[in-house]
Amino acid sequence: MASNRLTNAAGNAIADLSIAAAASEIASGRVTSEALVSACLERIATLDPEIEAFAWCDPAYAIEQAKQADRWRQSGNGCGPLHGVPIAIKDIIDTSDMPTEYGSPIFSGCRPQQDAQCVAALRSAGAVIIGKTVTTELALLTPAKTKNPAAPGHTPGGSSAGSAAGVAAGMVPAALGTQTAGSVLRPASYCGVYGFKPTLGLISRRGVLMQSHTLDTVGVLTRSIEDAAVLVDAMSAHDPEDPVSYPRSQPNLAGLAMDTPPSEPVLAFLNTPSWADADPRMHEAYAELAGALGGVLEEIDAPILADIIEWQRIVQLAENAAYYGALLDNHADQLSPGLRDRLTVGSAVPVRAYLEAIAAREQAYEKIAELYARYTAILTPPAPGPAPGLEEGITGSPVFNGLWTYLGMPTISIPLLEVDDLPLGVQLVGLRRDDGRLLRTARWLENYTANATA
Amino acid sequence: MASNRLTNAAGNAIADLSIAAAASEIASGRVTSEALVSACLERIATLDPEIEAFAWCDPAYAIEQAKQADRWRQSGNGCGPLHGVPIAIKDIIDTSDMPTEYGSPIFSGCRPQQDAQCVAALRSAGAVIIGKTVTTELALLTPAKTKNPAAPGHTPGGSSAGSAAGVAAGMVPAALGTQTAGSVLRPASYCGVYGFKPTLGLISRRGVLMQSHTLDTVGVLTRSIEDAAVLVDAMSAHDPEDPVSYPRSQPNLAGLAMDTPPSEPVLAFLNTPSWADADPRMHEAYAELAGALGGVLEEIDAPILADIIEWQRIVQLAENAAYYGALLDNHADQLSPGLRDRLTVGSAVPVRAYLEAIAAREQAYEKIAELYARYTAILTPPAPGPAPGLEEGITGSPVFNGLWTYLGMPTISIPLLEVDDLPLGVQLVGLRRDDGRLLRTARWLENYTANATA
Numbered sequence: 001m002a003s004n005r006l007t008n009a010a011g012n013a014i015a016d017l018s019i020a021a022a023a024s025e026i027a028s029g030r031v032t033s034e035a036l037v038s039a040c041l042e043r044i045a046t047l048d049p050e051i052e053a054f055a056w057c058d059p060a061y062a063i064e065q066a067k068q069a070d071r072w073r074q075s076g077n078g079c080g081p082l083h084g085v086p087i088a089i090k091d092i093i094d095t096s097d098m099p100t101e102y103g104s105p106i107f108s109g110c111r112p113q114q115d116a117q118c119v120a121a122l123r124s125a126g127a128v129i130i131g132k133t134v135t136t137e138l139a140l141l142t143p144a145k146t147k148n149p150a151a152p153g154h155t156p157g158g159s160s161a162g163s164a165a166g167v168a169a170g171m172v173p174a175a176l177g178t179q180t181a182g183s184v185l186r187p188a189s190y191c192g193v194y195g196f197k198p199t200l201g202l203i204s205r206r207g208v209l210m211q212s213h214t215l216d217t218v219g220v221l222t223r224s225i226e227d228a229a230v231l232v233d234a235m236s237a238h239d240p241e242d243p244v245s246y247p248r249s250q251p252n253l254a255g256l257a258m259d260t261p262p263s264e265p266v267l268a269f270l271n272t273p274s275w276a277d278a279d280p281r282m283h284e285a286y287a288e289l290a291g292a293l294g295g296v297l298e299e300i301d302a303p304i305l306a307d308i309i310e311w312q313r314i315v316q317l318a319e320n321a322a323y324y325g326a327l328l329d330n331h332a333d334q335l336s337p338g339l340r341d342r343l344t345v346g347s348a349v350p351v352r353a354y355l356e357a358i359a360a361r362e363q364a365y366e367k368i369a370e371l372y373a374r375y376t377a378i379l380t381p382p383a384p385g386p387a388p389g390l391e392e393g394i395t396g397s398p399v400f401n402g403l404w405t406y407l408g409m410p411t412i413s414i415p416l417l418e419v420d421d422l423p424l425g426v427q428l429v430g431l432r433r434d435d436g437r438l439l440r441t442a443r444w445l446e447n448y449t450a451n452a453t454a
Numbered sequence: 455m456a457s458n459r460l461t462n463a464a465g466n467a468i469a470d471l472s473i474a475a476a477a478s479e480i481a482s483g484r485v486t487s488e489a490l491v492s493a494c495l496e497r498i499a500t501l502d503p504e505i506e507a508f509a510w511c512d513p514a515y516a517i518e519q520a521k522q523a524d525r526w527r528q529s530g531n532g533c534g535p536l537h538g539v540p541i542a543i544k545d546i547i548d549t550s551d552m553p554t555e556y557g558s559p560i561f562s563g564c565r566p567q568q569d570a571q572c573v574a575a576l577r578s579a580g581a582v583i584i585g586k587t588v589t590t591e592l593a594l595l596t597p598a599k600t601k602n603p604a605a606p607g608h609t610p611g612g613s614s615a616g617s618a619a620g621v622a623a624g625m626v627p628a629a630l631g632t633q634t635a636g637s638v639l640r641p642a643s644y645c646g647v648y649g650f651k652p653t654l655g656l657i658s659r660r661g662v663l664m665q666s667h668t669l670d671t672v673g674v675l676t677r678s679i680e681d682a683a684v685l686v687d688a689m690s691a692h693d694p695e696d697p698v699s700y701p702r703s704q705p706n707l708a709g710l711a712m713d714t715p716p717s718e719p720v721l722a723f724l725n726t727p728s729w730a731d732a733d734p735r736m737h738e739a740y741a742e743l744a745g746a747l748g749g750v751l752e753e754i755d756a757p758i759l760a761d762i763i764e765w766q767r768i769v770q771l772a773e774n775a776a777y778y779g780a781l782l783d784n785h786a787d788q789l790s791p792g793l794r795d796r797l798t799v800g801s802a803v804p805v806r807a808y809l810e811a812i813a814a815r816e817q818a819y820e821k822i823a824e825l826y827a828r829y830t831a832i833l834t835p836p837a838p839g840p841a842p843g844l845e846e847g848i849t850g851s852p853v854f855n856g857l858w859t860y861l862g863m864p865t866i867s868i869p870l871l872e873v874d875d876l877p878l879g880v881q882l883v884g885l886r887r888d889d890g891r892l893l894r895t896a897r898w899l900e901n902y903t904a905n906a907t908a
Contacts, residue, residue: 213813322809351805355776 015039019085019173019227020254023126026084027073033084037066037128040086043171044131052145053166055091056099057131062086065128072126082234083126088175090163091132092139092209093218095119102209103135103144103159106331116207117242118176118218118235125234133162133175136395138324139183139211142336143395150192151422154387157187158395163221164191174222174231180212180316182383182401184219185427188413190387190396192423196220196228196439198253199432200408201246203232204239212319213243214358215312215405225443228412229253232435244408248433256436257443265376265441267428269299272380273306274399279385281419286381289417289426292452297379302371305403308364311357312406318354321346365407369431377441378429382413386422400427410435412442416449469493473539473627473681474708477580480538481527487538491520491582494540497625498585506599507620509545510553511585516540519582526580536688537580542629544617545586546593546663547672549573556663557589557598557613560781560788570661571696572630572672572689579688587616587629590849592778593637593665596790597849604646605876608841611641612849617675618645628676628685634666634770636837636855638673639881642867644841644850646877650674650682650893652707653886654862655700657686658693666773667697668812669766669859679897682866683707686889698862702887710890711897719830719895721882723753726834727760728853733839735873740835743871743880746906751833756825759857762818765811766860772808775800819861823885831895832883836867840876854881864889866896870903 014036017025025031041059048054069084089095092102094112101107114120119129136144136158148156149169156165160177164187167175177184179197188195197219205216218235222228233253239245269290290297321328321343327335328343335343371378381400388396404411409432413425428445430438468490471479479485495513502508523538543549546556548566555561568574573583590598590612602610603623610619614631618641621629631638633651642649651673659670672689676682687707693699723744744751775782775797781789782797789797825832835854842850858865863886867879882899884892 318805319809322806322813325806325810347804347806349805350801351772351803351808352776352779352801354805354808355773356779359776 015043015170017173018224019082019222019230022085022173023079023081023083026069027079029073033066033069033128034063036084037062037086037130040130040172043169047149047169047171051147051149051165051169053133053162053169053171054088055101055103055132055134055162061097062128062130069126069128080124080126080234081230082122084128085126086128086130086172087122087231088130088133088163088166088172089119090160090175090177091135092178093119093176094207095129095132098129098132100132103137103139104334106327106334112207114207117204117239119207121235121237127234130172133160133166135159136161137336137339139178139180139209140320140339140342141395142338143393148191148387151190151387154389154422155190155392155395157190157383157387159183160187160221161395164188164193164195167191167193167221167223174220174227177219177221178208179217179219179401179405180215181312181405182398184221185382185401185411185413185425186396186398188221188415189382189425190423192415194222194225194228194415195382195413195425196222196232197405197411198232198236198435199410201242201244202251202435203235204237204242204245206239206241210323212316212323214315214319217405225257225412225414225439225446226254229257229439251436253436253439257439259440261376261440261444265296265444266374267293267297267377267379267445268371268375269297270305270378270380271299271301272400273309274384277384278381282381282385282424285417285419285424289449292449296448298375300371302368304364304367307360308403308406309399311360311364312402314349314353314357315406316402317342317346318349321349361406365409365432368407368409372431377438380427380429382425382427386419386424404429408432410438412438414442414446416446469497469624471627472678473536473676473684476539476627477533477535477537480523481533483527487520487523487582488517490538491516491540491584494584494626497623501603501623501625505601505603505619505623507587507616507623507625508542509555509586509588509616515551516582516584523580523582534578534580534688535684536576538582539580540582540584540626541576541685542584542587542617542620542626543573544614544629544631545589546632547573547630548661549583549586552583552586554586557591557593558788560785566661568661571658571693573661575689575691581688584626587614587620589613590615591790591793593632593634593663594774594793594796595849596792597847602645602841605644605841608843608876609644609846609849611644611837611841613637614641614675615849618642618647618649621645621647621675621677628674628681631673631675632662633671633673633855633859634669635766635859636852638675639836639855639865639867639879640850640852642675642869643836643879644877646869648676648678648682648869649836649867649879650676650686651859651865652686652690652889653864655696655698656705656889657689658691658696658699660693660695664777666770666777668769668773671859679711679866679868679893679900680708683711683893705890707890707893711893713894715830715894715898719750719898720828721747721751721831721833721899722825722829723751724759724832724834725753725755726854727763728838731838732835736835736839736878739871739873739878743903746903750902752829754825756822758818758821761814762857762860763853765814765818766856768803768807768811769860770856771796771800772803775803815860819863819886822861822863826885831892834881834883836879836881840873840878858883862886864892866892868896868900870900
């Protein structure tokens with residue numbers, strides 16, 4: 001089982017425990033939160049000067065939180081599902097006790113007064129917030145300083161660059177990211193970790209920097225599917241203050257994810273408009289995967305995809321211009337040239353095109369949802385290839401991600417492939433509000449391919 | 455009590471029964487629906503050739519519905535709160551058994567397959583749908599053919615022109631209207647009837663022509679406050695298909711409206727930016743009203759109002775362009791020049807201005823809502839003066855209405871005043887989701903002024 005492949009309750013490998021294993025060890029008293037957090041901080045001290053995944057990390061403050069968690073348990077109190085487990089937070093998500101600088105000098109030294117709703121939920125579940133991870137400028141496309149631990153000399157992707165790199169380097173079991181186009185799935189693929197963006201509305205976005213109210217989604221970067229489920233479970237709650245949040249009971253994704261599918265899944269390989277232009281090495285890797293999957297994978301066309309990609313682009317551009325427009329007005333000299341250009345282009349989006357793109361969403365979703373009458377999940381690359389080299393000065397293209405973000409569908413990248421020693425993920429997409437089945441299918445796929453290549 | 459002032463269970467005045475009285479007479483068997491509907495049809499036959507309130511009315515079909523209602527009761531079945539009562543429907547609201555032409559030759563002969571949700575609700579409550587009332591072109595500003603029965607030679611206002619005129623002429627006890635800026639309240643004021651636009655989301659907009667998903671609201675034109683409450687009660691239900699609809703139990707507005715306020719209301723007269731430019735005759739009439747109200751009415755400033763008026767304008771223009779843009783592309787020759795210009799202007803609204811106007815709404819509402827810590831309701835004119843003369847070629851300005859539509863607040867126009875024999879309403883505005891208290895305050899105001907002038 002992937003989630004346990006690095007589990008080791010002793011010695012320095014304690015930092016490699018899965019979330020579930022770590023929480024269980026801590027709750028039982030076999031491991032202290034202090035020991036776990038210390039082990040992670042050691043890794044950070046050793047590796048982060050090179051990787052630069054963290055925007056802010058105060059070891060003493062992390063240890064203080066860990067000691068509190070230990071005292072809490074020792075006093076006989078109950079332990080939440082993340083009790084004492086360190087989690088890192090992308091630096092566009094507000095924390096009341098740490099700076100939140102949104103990857104922009106404009107917000108240098110900014111300290112929000114309140115935790116974001118998702119951070120508050122993690123604390124309620126017992127998590128230690130170990131620090132803030134590097135984001136690209138305002139969670140958009142200008143590359144950040146972070147390196148890719150799994151692919152030296154290549155971008156870690158963006159915008160959740162530090163979250164993906166921190167998990168990939170083993171500095172922390174998991175980290176929060178956000179996705180407006182492809183900011184969770186793409187870095188996950190490039191760094192060889194799991195990236196899960198749940199259904200829009202499952203996790204509240206209150207206290208998260210807003211660049212697009214239609215698209216912004218909180219997600220997670222983890223070492224396993226189970227960890228992604230546990231982490232999202234802890235943050236899943238209806239928040240009436242977030243208009244996309246919807247009332248429901250806790251989904252128990254962790255339970256569903258570990259179940260065996262009642263019948264063998266059938267996957268749809270979507271021939272997206274971007275596939276033909278993707279990296280030839282990726283074509284080869286996916287051909288191999290298709291060979292291993294055999295009849296389980298069927299290639300299909302969905303002509304609406306080109307429109308969906310364009311609608312996502314229009315919506316993001318226009319909403320970016322609206323939410324960041326005041327920065328262009330008042331702080332243009334502190335924005336990167338690329339972002340300035342983007343906001344100028346966004347301001348020029350015709351309002352009718354914007355509103356038509358918004359209006360098209362539900363029908364487009366219905367169209368795609370019809371595929372699920374036959375298919376358990378859609379399988380598609382999470383990026384056009386492995387991570388681009390740093391010399392290209394880009395974080396890669398979100399063209400394989402934006403459409404699913406627009407449709408609000410849950411999507412996960414699983415680190416199943418490799419080309420030229422560079423990680424490459426496989427993306428599975430599920431129906432809205434059907435996150436548990438998506439994760440179950442993802443685990444099934446992981447096991448299936450492991451057996452096929454064993 | 456205003457709702458009973460014309461009540462008469464016998465003879466030709468049967469057409470003047472209030473909704474509640476009519477339903478009660480029919481349920482008890484003292485009056486048949488056929489008799490009531492026939493009396494209304496007689497009025498329509500006599501008056502409508504001149505007034506032109508109806509876009510479509512088939513007397514035989516109306517009588518057929520009435521006879522069905524009578525047979526239903528005679529078979530011992532239970533009667534809904536509108537059993538056998540004729541209601542007219544604005545012709546932008548879909549009806550499965552009558553044409554719906556949206557006031558535009560582009561939709562000449564159009565017959566929707568389904569009833570709008572609110573029409574279906576009326577039928578469930580037992581109503582007889584007596585016909586479709588004239589709307590201005592696509593519910594916007596180009597005048598319709600309808601005349602004002604209460605002010606000959608003057609516009610009935612718009613866009614719910616036929617609904618207001620039909621009720622004012624006594625052809626029908628009540629009619630549905632819709633409001634995106636001021637299309638219920640303004641014609642109510644001009645025609646001397648009651649116009650009530652409930653909280654956005656109380657009545658589903660499914661099956662109603664959409665010109666602005668942010669602003670469009672279903673409302674009613676009636677002969678009394680109680681009738682408005684009874685009618686909205688019958689249509690109030692959560693509809694998950696309408697994104698602004700919200701879950702709740704039935705509000706029982708009719709019960710609340712007839713209660714006595716627990717303490718004497720205090721009303722805020724809002725000095726809106728449009729007040730200074732309003733008709734001087736209206737200034738006089740309102741000064742008299744203020745004199746009669748004495749300490750009950752306090753004049754206050756709210757500097758944010760100018761911004762709110764502008765935000766409503768921006769949102770409506772932009773969304774009009776989006777929803778009607780295809781008509782401009784494909785049927786420009788069948789649109790009025792005024793509407794063509796409007797759609798062209800709307801298409802040029804900068805997307806950033808639009809999104810900022812959308813984003814400003816909740817905070818603006820919070821600002822206005824603060825006033826309700828002291829005031830029971832806001833009192834303001836429903837229009838800049840009495841109905842403009844037909845020679846002006848306009849339906850009047852919605853500048854006193856659009857801001858409340860934008861804020862989603864319930865608002866009612868009460869026909870309390872008159873200048874030069876022209877009706878003039880008084881508008882009361884309540885907190886969102888507090889429609890019952892608004893109606894109760896409106897009844898209190900009506901009684902208070904009746905006693906003050908008696």
